[in-house]
Amino acid sequence: MTIGAMESSRTVDSGGGRRQATRQKLYEAAVTLIAEQGFSATTVDEIAERAGVAKGTVYYNFASKSVLFEELLRHGVGLLTASLREASERTAREGGSKVDALDAMIRAGLVFIDRYPAFTQLYVAELWRTNRAWQSTLMVVRQQAVAVVEDVLRDGIAAGELSDEIDIPLTAAALVGMVLVAALDWQAFQPERSLDDVHAALSRLLQGRVGGERAGRG
Amino acid sequence: MTIGAMESSRTVDSGGGRRQATRQKLYEAAVTLIAEQGFSATTVDEIAERAGVAKGTVYYNFASKSVLFEELLRHGVGLLTASLREASERTAREGGSKVDALDAMIRAGLVFIDRYPAFTQLYVAELWRTNRAWQSTLMVVRQQAVAVVEDVLRDGIAAGELSDEIDIPLTAAALVGMVLVAALDWQAFQPERSLDDVHAALSRLLQGRVGGERAGRG
DNA sequence: ACTTTTGCACTGACCAGTCAGTTCAAAAAC
DNA sequence: GTTTTTGAACTGACTGGTCAGTGCAAAAGT
Numbered sequence: 215m216t217i218g219a220m221e222s223s224r225t226v227d228s229g230g231g232r233r234q235a236t237r238q239k240l241y242e243a244a245v246t247l248i249a250e251q252g253f254s255a256t257t258v259d260e261i262a263e264r265a266g267v268a269k270g271t272v273y274y275n276f277a278s279k280s281v282l283f284e285e286l287l288r289h290g291v292g293l294l295t296a297s298l299r300e301a302s303e304r305t306a307r308e309g310g311s312k313v314d315a316l317d318a319m320i321r322a323g324l325v326f327i328d329r330y331p332a333f334t335q336l337y338v339a340e341l342w343r344t345n346r347a348w349q350s351t352l353m354v355v356r357q358q359a360v361a362v363v364e365d366v367l368r369d370g371i372a373a374g375e376l377s378d379e380i381d382i383p384l385t386a387a388a389l390v391g392m393v394l395v396a397a398l399d400w401q402a403f404q405p406e407r408s409l410d411d412v413h414a415a416l417s418r419l420l421q422g423r424v425g426g427e428r429a430g431r432g
Numbered sequence: 433m434t435i436g437a438m439e440s441s442r443t444v445d446s447g448g449g450r451r452q453a454t455r456q457k458l459y460e461a462a463v464t465l466i467a468e469q470g471f472s473a474t475t476v477d478e479i480a481e482r483a484g485v486a487k488g489t490v491y492y493n494f495a496s497k498s499v500l501f502e503e504l505l506r507h508g509v510g511l512l513t514a515s516l517r518e519a520s521e522r523t524a525r526e527g528g529s530k531v532d533a534l535d536a537m538i539r540a541g542l543v544f545i546d547r548y549p550a551f552t553q554l555y556v557a558e559l560w561r562t563n564r565a566w567q568s569t570l571m572v573v574r575q576q577a578v579a580v581v582e583d584v585l586r587d588g589i590a591a592g593e594l595s596d597e598i599d600i601p602l603t604a605a606a607l608v609g610m611v612l613v614a615a616l617d618w619q620a621f622q623p624e625r626s627l628d629d630v631h632a633a634l635s636r637l638l639q640g641r642v643g644g645e646r647a648g649r650g
Numbered sequence: 651a652c653t654t655t656t657g658c659a660c661t662g663a664c665c666a667g668t669c670a671g672t673t674c675a676a677a678a679a680c
Numbered sequence: 681g682t683t684t685t686t687g688a689a690c691t692g693a694c695t696g697g698t699c700a701g702t703g704c705a706a707a708a709g710t
Binding site for chain 3 (some may be wrong): 232233236267268269270273274275
């Protein structure tokens, strides 16, 4: 995990990048532990130990355990959103269709999950909880990611490439879920499969080539 | 939530009714609280209070907090599996195709999630965790549910109705994910939508009717 | 050159509170 | 008469958060 690459080393701290490096180590330790055990079951002592720093250092760098977690969330979803948007724009630049863009975003999603599996686990596990401190953070951050997919769907309809009867938010959610669950299952239960395999299976589903001869192409 | 209806199959006589009712109340209390807060953040005192029983009663009925939770999991997934299987068999009985069966299972899944949203939340939140006591329980139980979908896909291929190039386990996982995430999003962010709306959106995706007039791409 | 001071980053023992699980006598329900 | 539930007290382990103090590199003072 390299959840934390966007911090610049020049902003507030005058003592070089030492502090950023510590925060980075804490992110990495926290994301793994929380993905495995959940937020409440993970102790600050564990995080500190895994990061190789003292417990006090955690509180020197973050106001609380929850704040550490929230910053982790914002950071990770930021990376995902950027990756999805990049895939969509690259496709457009290369003259691909909107379906091609969706396909490229599926792949980008898979690459992300393959690279940051722990973060993905943690995100899914917390997303639909209620009554938690970081619920609002999570909703904002979710909407950013889903919006990228929704935009492509909207453009596809506007261009007449997609049926204007599709339900944008529901379809976007379903697509995200398809990728999310398939990828997590891949990681957890069939890690030997290649990314291309998984991509091919999802691509087929997206493009309605599940039915035999009669449904898809002619 | 009525996550405990199947217990009543036996032990109807011999003084078991009262105890079952207590266990039922504890299931209902636990599923809600754990869905909201997570397993570790939920205390036994809370569960007892919500169920309207004394703490001692919890330990009279279940060996431990974990055991209560595991039985809850087994129970809930049992209900889901039965529901999916029933949908599949009903479709077959009525002479529907395998795609019809998948469609019926999507609806059954939505109905289940609509009825037991808390259980679904909890299940998703725990499914991909590692290093937890009930991991093996969870894997067994997951496979039971996914297997129902896989069976239908397999039959569909054998009957020549579905392309023999689809990847059964991956496609099954993707379909489950599609329903799961779309439904949870529906509940959490667009609760005003009807079940039929959601079903229609997913149905369209399943049957490749996303692209405009021309199905698939050229 | 060398000493002294400053303050950031970090440390880890400590504290006050919390929680799962136990115990058990007595009451209630069957 | 037996099963089930109650409810409060208790234990012992664990946890989030605190804080006085350490180390050290650069700046200031001599």
